[in-house]
Amino acid sequence: MKKVAGMLAAFAVLFGLTGCGAKTLKCTMEQGNSKMSQTFTLDKDDKVTKVTMEMIGEADTEDEAKAAEEYYKEIANDNDVAGITYSVSRSGKKVTLKGTADLSKVDADDIDTYIGTKTNSKDAVKKAFEDDGYKCN
Numbered sequence: 001m002k003k004v005a006g007m008l009a010a011f012a013v014l015f016g017l018t019g020c021g022a023k024t025l026k027c028t029m030e031q032g033n034s035k036m037s038q039t040f041t042l043d044k045d046d047k048v049t050k051v052t053m054e055m056i057g058e059a060d061t062e063d064e065a066k067a068a069e070e071y072y073k074e075i076a077n078d079n080d081v082a083g084i085t086y087s088v089s090r091s092g093k094k095v096t097l098k099g100t101a102d103l104s105k106v107d108a109d110d111i112d113t114y115i116g117t118k119t120n121s122k123d124a125v126k127k128a129f130e131d132d133g134y135k136c137n
Contacts, residue, residue, distance in 0.1 A: 025122055027134035033058040038129060040115070046122040051101040051114050058094050065093045072097045082106065084114075 023042040028035070034057040041050040059065035069090040076086035076097070083105025087098045101114040112118045116128030126136045 025126055025136060027126070027129040027136040029132075029134045036134075038134065040122070040125055042122055048115050048120040048122065048125050049103055051099075051103070053097075053099040053101075055097045056094060057096075060093070062093055065090055065095050068095045081110070 023046070025040040025042060025048075027038045027040075030036075034055060036055045037053070039052045040048045041052075043049050057068060059068055069088055072088040072095060076088055076099075079086065083102040085100050089096045089098075103111060103114070103120060106114065111120060115125045116132065117124045119125075130136055
């Protein structure tokens with residue numbers, strides 16, 4: 001019994017240290033051949049601390065996919081902002097753009113660019129994205 005209790009305590013510490021079980025809000029949208037998702041990491045007060053964005057597009061041809069890949073790479077290179085990282089990948093006709101914003105490192109005047117509102121509360125972010133056509137849960 002002591003072994004089981006010790007293992008449970010170790011798992012509890014591990015989950016606490018690694019952030020497993022962190023609260024999130026996920027918003028998704030589909031438009032034509034594109035799928036977009038925004039995952040917002042929330043702190044204990046339901047304030048957004050991080051945003052992870054993913055956009056996946058399916059081109060009609062590989063040439064169009066290559067052009068889209070280059071376009072997204074230009075966007076990523078032109079947006080050299082503290083706290084923001086981007087990556088672009090392509091597989092056949094599918095192009096993926098991923099971005100992450102650590103709001104603790106982003107200029108306060110720019111936060112609404114990444115979460116749709118100056119207020120980083122879960123409810124305000126959810127409303128802003130739902131108003132833009134996303135489905136959030």
